[in-house]
Amino acid sequence: ALVKTLESSMAYLRKNKKPLVQAKTEFVNEAKEEEEISFILEIISSNPESFQDESIPRTEIIRQLLTLMSFPSKAKPAKECFLALCQNIAVTISDSDLAIILASCIDSNQFVRTATLEALDEEFVFQNMTYSSELWIAVHDNVDTNAEIASTIWSENDFALDESVPSQLLNFIGVQDHGIRLSVATAIASAIKELDSPELFAGELQELLQ
Numbered sequence: 320a321l322v323k324t325l326e327s328s329m330a331y332l333r334k335n336k337k338p339l340v341q342a343k344t345e346f347v348n349e350a351k352e353e354e355e356i357s358f359i360l361e362i363i364s365s366n367p368e369s370f371q372d373e374s375i376p377r378t379e380i381i382r383q384l385l386t387l388m389s390f391p392s393k394a395k396p397a398k399e400c401f402l403a404l405c406q407n408i409a410v411t412i413s414d415s416d417l418a419i420i421l422a423s424c425i426d427s428n429q430f431v432r433t434a435t436l437e438a439l440d441e442e443f444v445f446q447n448m449t450y451s452s453e454l455w456i457a458v459h460d461n462v463d464t465n466a467e468i469a470s471t472i473w474s475e476n477d478f479a480l481d482e483s484v485p486s487q488l489l490n491f492i493g494v495q496d497h498g499i500r501l502s503v504a505t506a507i508a509s510a511i512k513e514l515d516s517p518e519l520f521a522g523e524l525q526e527l528l529q
Contacts, residue, residue, distance in 0.1 A: 356393060360400045367403035373411050381419055389428040398434045409442040424457040427496035432460065436468040445476040452487050454478065459505040461498050482519055484510045
């Protein structure tokens with residue numbers, strides 16, 4: 320019920336970018352759907368430890384919180400809620416849910432990227448991972464703070480590059496956001512330089528030119 324209510328309220332929020340406010344009153348009267356979102360955020364923030372139970376659905380909650388952070392009116396409470404949730408699911412998170420979070424390292428919204436990287440830095444240990452394309456791209460984020468956090472995560476978890484990396488990064492070259500495309504291009508160039516392979520450079524250059 321919680322997930323369904325959040326999904327329906329999010330649909331409303333997408334259609335109505337600006338909060339519905341009644342003028343000439345000391346109180347802000349939000350639309351019912353916005354009130355429901357605030358109520359759900361309060362529930363999750365007040366009981367984040369409940370999500371340690373793996374039987375409780377997490378995937379859609381994670382998706383919706385990440386989406387909410389792109390709305391200025393909900394960004395701050397959604398971030399607080401997201402960080403609290405991550406603190407309680409980090410140890411038992413599924414690979415698919417972790418992939419959703421990592422994907423937000425290259426979200427077009429700067430606030431979402433920063434919040435995601437902060438959560439990954441503070442709460443997660445990547446014991447079974449040695450590489451992430453999204454994190455390597457984030458190392459080359461055009462926002463210095465984000466790049467620094469991503470670099471810290473990369474080094475502290477002993478992530479590494481191999482010769483398959485440039486080809487994997489090419490999958491991201493078509494992203495819509497111009498800033499992220501620049502980060503992808505820089506990440507590819509940086510990976511090729513670090514791997515120091517003339518053959519690899521020639522192969523990737525040919526693939527780009529096709």
